[in-house]
Amino acid sequence: MEVIPSLRPLLAILISGIAAILILLTGENRKNLREFWTLLASILKFFVVISMIPMVLSGKVMEFTLLTLSPGISFQFKVDAFGLLFATLASALWIATSFYSIGYMRGLQEPKQTRFYFCFALALHGAIGVAFASNLLTVFIFYEILTISTFPLVAHKETPEAIAGGRKYLTYLLTSATLILFAIVFTYSLTGTLDFVPGGFLENKGSNNILSLLFITFILGFGTKAALMPMHEWLPTAMVAPTPVSALLHAVAVVKAGVFCVLRVVFYVFGPKLLLDLNLGLLLAYFASFTILASGMLALAQDNLKKRLAFSTINSLAIIILGSALLSPSAITGGIFLIVGHGFMKITLFFVAGAIYVQTHKENVSELDGIGRAMPVTMGTFAIGAMGIAGIPPSVGFISKWYLGLGVLEAHETIFLFALIGNALLSIAYFFPIIYRSFFKVAKAPLHAGIQEASMFMVIPAALCAVLSLCLGITPNAFVRFFEMALIATKQILKLG
Amino acid sequence: MTTSSYPILIIVVPLMTSFLIPLVGWWRKHFCYPLMIAALSISTFSSVAILKEVIEQGTLHYYLGNWDPPWGIEYVFDHLNAFVAVIVSVISLLIGISSKSMVEKEFSQKATYFYCLFLLQVTGLLGIVVTGDAFNLYVFLEIASLAGYTLIAIGEDGAPFASFNYMLYGTVGACFYLLGVGYLYIVTGSLNMADLARLLPSLYHSKVVLIAFAFFIVGVAIKMALFPLHVWLPDAYTYAPSAVSSLVAPLTTKVGAYVTIRIMYTIFAPSFIKEMVPAATILSWVAASAILFGCILALAQTDLKRMLAYVLIAEVGYISLGIGLANKNALTGAILHIQNDALMMGSLFLVAGVLASKTGFRNIYQFKNLHKKMPITMAIFVVSALSVIGIPPTCGFFSKWYLLLGAIDEHQWFFVVVLLASSLIHAILFFRVIEIVYFSPSGEPKQDTEAVVKGLDEAPLSALIPMILLALGILLLGMLSGKIISVIIQFAIPKSL
Numbered sequence: 001m002e003v004i005p006s007l008r009p010l011l012a013i014l015i016s017g018i019a020a021i022l023i024l025l026t027g028e029n030r031k032n033l034r035e036f037w038t039l040l041a042s043i044l045k046f047f048v049v050i051s052m053i054p055m056v057l058s059g060k061v062m063e064f065t066l067l068t069l070s071p072g073i074s075f076q077f078k079v080d081a082f083g084l085l086f087a088t089l090a091s092a093l094w095i096a097t098s099f100y101s102i103g104y105m106r107g108l109q110e111p112k113q114t115r116f117y118f119c120f121a122l123a124l125h126g127a128i129g130v131a132f133a134s135n136l137l138t139v140f141i142f143y144e145i146l147t148i149s150t151f152p153l154v155a156h157k158e159t160p161e162a163i164a165g166g167r168k169y170l171t172y173l174l175t176s177a178t179l180i181l182f183a184i185v186f187t188y189s190l191t192g193t194l195d196f197v198p199g200g201f202l203e204n205k206g207s208n209n210i211l212s213l214l215f216i217t218f219i220l221g222f223g224t225k226a227a228l229m230p231m232h233e234w235l236p237t238a239m240v241a242p243t244p245v246s247a248l249l250h251a252v253a254v255v256k257a258g259v260f261c262v263l264r265v266v267f268y269v270f271g272p273k274l275l276l277d278l279n280l281g282l283l284l285a286y287f288a289s290f291t292i293l294a295s296g297m298l299a300l301a302q303d304n305l306k307k308r309l310a311f312s313t314i315n316s317l318a319i320i321i322l323g324s325a326l327l328s329p330s331a332i333t334g335g336i337f338l339i340v341g342h343g344f345m346k347i348t349l350f351f352v353a354g355a356i357y358v359q360t361h362k363e364n365v366s367e368l369d370g371i372g373r374a375m376p377v378t379m380g381t382f383a384i385g386a387m388g389i390a391g392i393p394p395s396v397g398f399i400s401k402w403y404l405g406l407g408v409l410e411a412h413e414t415i416f417l418f419a420l421i422g423n424a425l426l427s428i429a430y431f432f433p434i435i436y437r438s439f440f441k442v443a444k445a446p447l448h449a450g451i452q453e454a455s456m457f458m459v460i461p462a463a464l465c466a467v468l469s470l471c472l473g474i475t476p477n478a479f480v481r482f483f484e485m486a487l488i489a490t491k492q493i494l495k496l497g
Numbered sequence: 498m499t500t501s502s503y504p505i506l507i508i509v510v511p512l513m514t515s516f517l518i519p520l521v522g523w524w525r526k527h528f529c530y531p532l533m534i535a536a537l538s539i540s541t542f543s544s545v546a547i548l549k550e551v552i553e554q555g556t557l558h559y560y561l562g563n564w565d566p567p568w569g570i571e572y573v574f575d576h577l578n579a580f581v582a583v584i585v586s587v588i589s590l591l592i593g594i595s596s597k598s599m600v601e602k603e604f605s606q607k608a609t610y611f612y613c614l615f616l617l618q619v620t621g622l623l624g625i626v627v628t629g630d631a632f633n634l635y636v637f638l639e640i641a642s643l644a645g646y647t648l649i650a651i652g653e654d655g656a657p658f659a660s661f662n663y664m665l666y667g668t669v670g671a672c673f674y675l676l677g678v679g680y681l682y683i684v685t686g687s688l689n690m691a692d693l694a695r696l697l698p699s700l701y702h703s704k705v706v707l708i709a710f711a712f713f714i715v716g717v718a719i720k721m722a723l724f725p726l727h728v729w730l731p732d733a734y735t736y737a738p739s740a741v742s743s744l745v746a747p748l749t750t751k752v753g754a755y756v757t758i759r760i761m762y763t764i765f766a767p768s769f770i771k772e773m774v775p776a777a778t779i780l781s782w783v784a785a786s787a788i789l790f791g792c793i794l795a796l797a798q799t800d801l802k803r804m805l806a807y808v809l810i811a812e813v814g815y816i817s818l819g820i821g822l823a824n825k826n827a828l829t830g831a832i833l834h835i836q837n838d839a840l841m842m843g844s845l846f847l848v849a850g851v852l853a854s855k856t857g858f859r860n861i862y863q864f865k866n867l868h869k870k871m872p873i874t875m876a877i878f879v880v881s882a883l884s885v886i887g888i889p890p891t892c893g894f895f896s897k898w899y900l901l902l903g904a905i906d907e908h909q910w911f912f913v914v915v916l917l918a919s920s921l922i923h924a925i926l927f928f929r930v931i932e933i934v935y936f937s938p939s940g941e942p943k944q945d946t947e948a949v950v951k952g953l954d955e956a957p958l959s960a961l962i963p964m965i966l967l968a969l970g971i972l973l974l975g976m977l978s979g980k981i982i983s984v985i986i987q988f989a990i991p992k993s994l
Contacts, residue, residue, distance in 0.1 A: 066976075067977070067979060068980070068983070069895070069976070069978065069979045070895075070898070070899075070979050070982070071979075071982075073979075075976065075979075137898075140889060141889040141890045144888050144889050144894075145889075145890070148883065148888055151928075152935065152936075155936050158937070163932065163936050166936070167932075174886075174920075174921060174924050175921060178918075178920055181898075181901070182901070182913065182917055185898065185905055186905055189905045189906060
């Protein structure tokens with residue numbers, strides 16, 4: 001791999017950090033200017049990130065070293081295909097969410113919007129930092145920025161439930177962060193380096209028992225943010241946050257940062273070969289399969305729409321992890337590509353849930369009878385997103401599922417095929433009643449009289465994300481060549497030339 | 498021997514100015530404050546100049562009155578104490594600047610004496626750091642302590658008693674130290690530290706030396722409030738005037754920690770404390786219990802200053818644990834934590850002081866929605882709190898990193914658990930306050946606080962600027978810790994470790 005020094009990764013990270021400061025300085029009194037910073041930063045960030053794609057696609061790696069943190073550890077960014085894929089996704093969806101949150105926050109006249117936009121920008125700062133960090137310590141720094149900046153967003157409403165949700169969120173994530181810190185320090189103590197290497201760097205660095213323990217600690221730590229069961233409890237509770245937060249952070253940036261770090265550990269710290277030797281990939285795969293099936297069943301039981309979506313998120317995240325745990329080429333590609341696909345699909349669903357809430361103040365599935373007739377575009381969008389999650393072609397969800405299925409066969413672990421199929425059935429079971437209710441059931445009373453489509457600020461981002469998820473399903477390399485990035489990442493990880 | 502006069506200016510200027518201040522104050526009271534700032538600035542400038550010289554040329558020796566050591570008193574600057582001297586002088590300058598508004602508010606008629614004693618306290622602390630003579634160190638220890646007793650007694654109702662209590666403990670500590678010096682003088686006939694270090698190895702089996710060592714360590718442990726010898730500290734620092742607690746809290750304990758390092762690693766050899774007597778082991782266990790005791794008891798406090806006092810006891814534990822683990826990484830962590838903790842405690846006690854003098858609030862449950870009134874002060878509180886918890890990229894994380902690394906290198910798993918668990922307890926501690934400040938449910942307003950918290954009413958600029966500088970230090974020095982270690986701290990670690 002050719003390494004090119006470049007300022008762009010630093011720039012991409014800093015843009016939202018600077019925007020956060022500008023937002024804070026602008027304050028509540030100049031609302032439009034404050035929102036202008038958010039929009040400007042999100043668009044600039046996206047363009048800086050995608051400007052790196054051509055070079056990464058040609059197999060090069062961009063690198064920027066800021067300073068040395070400790071002997072052998074630099075504060076360093078490295079843009080590889082895997083990181084860039086996550087960064088592109090997060091920054092693209094930040095644009096959509098920025099427009100959406102203006103509609104949402106103003107529609108509900110939420111208080112303390114400056115804090116909201118400030119923390120949001122800071123969270124993106126953390127997420128892109130996680131994507132580009134070149135070693136475990138740099139990742140951890142941004143990972144913690146992400147954790148802390150999301151806490152005020154979860155507790156935003158300042159109601160007792162919101163504060164309880166915030167507390168639970170912090171308890172889970174800070175406790176897991178201590179596990180991660182321990183694992184990182186221990187890795188450093190064993191090897192003297194923390195730099196990610198495609199294919200891992202821990203081979204022959206310790207006895208099998210120590211390495212297994214280390215792996216489990218890493219997975220428990222990062223897995224908490226990825227909402228692996230049984231550490232998932234914080235995510236449904238965190239749904240008290242305003243919907244844009246649930247949409248971008250709890251469907252894309254935060255939880256995906258958790259998954260991203262799990263995958264970094266699996267592929268770039270331990271490596272497929274070592275995990276096969278230690279037989280840990282299979283353990284992780286069973287762990288993930290359990291989460292897939294259990295969360296699907298729990299989703300069935302949720303009446304609150306956002307909580308149902310939260311369990312569906314837990315479900316999809318576990319599928320990504322299952323893909324990586326199988327360690328076969330197609331499974332890895334499918335898992336990595338699902339990071340992108342799930343991002344577009346799930347954010348659509350959350351956008352819709354928020355639009356419904358703003359227009360009707362309804363949060364429960366049982367109250368949605370006939371709403372599809374009042375808000376046809378919104379609910380139509382929802383249907384597309386839900387189909388995608390269930391893996392029905394031509395949505396992008398199908399492509400990941402197809403590759404994951406192939407991967408299961410390549411790994412000769414047919415049993416996991418049942419997890420995938422079970423999951424598809426469960427997703428249909430928990431999403432289709434919503435579609436049925438909203439379009440085909442007639443409201444008993446004229447409940448929805450006077451209800452109309454949400455503001456364009458909210459409908460357009462939702463519809464756009466739904467359309468994009470279809471486009472990506474038809475041509476997975478549309479626009480920014482996500483699929484090719486996933487393939488390159490797989491090749492680098494498996495060292496296939 | 499150096500010919501520059503910085504080594505003596507650093508002590509003489511504050512000492513002489515402190516005698517001048519009562520005279521000037523008798524004539525023009527408002528000249529005292531600028532005079533003190535001028536003296537502290539000269540000290541700070543000298544200490545920075547010395548550090549620069551030490552970095553360039555290595556250890557500096559300054560012979561007082563041109564008497565050659567070991568007969569005369571010698572000031573020695575190596576990387577360790579030049580570094581600590583800069584910390585002490587910079588922090589005391591910042592606290593000195595901020596003291597103005599608090600002094601005017603709390604005891605304006607005693608301002609002259611306060612400034613005089615403040616300078617004496619700083620003189621004492623700096624003297625302890627710069628001297629290379631064990632007996633001279635005792636003299637400065639007493640100057641600092643006596644000034645400290647008096648300063649604390651200025652405070653509110655409980656202060657004289659707390660100060661008296663402190664004096665009883667402090668005098669025992671000083672006596673122990675002096676006895677230690679005496680015993681060593683009996684067997685070696687020398688008071689010069691370098692000379693002692695040369696003479697002692699052949700006497701390590703003498704009981705006198707052992708007893709002297711025990712007296713030294715216990716004496717200094719009282720002075721730096723190492724659990725279980727901390728009993729004097731919570732009362733003294735709670736009742737002390739705000740300007741005083743923010744000076745003595747960050748510095749006295751840190752200087753005590755410096756003296757411990759000097760005794761254990763310069764006067765005595767690492768082989769003595771590790772192999773001949775189990776001093777290092779005992780110190781680590783005591784330190785670990787100090788950490789747990791400090792942060793658990795802090796949980797029980799509702800008075801912010803008292804809570805911080807217990808946090809301080811835990812912080813002393815961190816530094817002592819680093820000293821006790823006695824390996825390269827742990828000692829690096831301890832020295833780094835001297836710097837970081839001085840910044841964090843300075844900033845936190847300053848915030849507590851500003852809050853108390855501005856609003857009269859001390860109980861954390863009175864802080865509801867305080868960020869509307871004092872946004873900058875509370876933001877600084879959050880930054881410092883995150884640093885105490887050890888969230889990257891604040892500086893507190895990096896010292897914890899090295900301490901953890903040191904504990905893992907020694908395979909001391911219990912200490913690893915203590916370090917990680919204490920972070921979590923600190924998180925509970927500080928997020929409790931942050932939650933009250935930022936996320937108070939608006940449903941239940943407390944009448945007495947609601948009346949006061951209205952509109953913006955920030956701390957005066959003289960207090961705000963030092964606080965902002967401290968907070969910037971907390972944010973930036975962490976990232977620069979790699980640099981600080983490679984330029985300064987690595988040379989302060991004994992070669993034999």
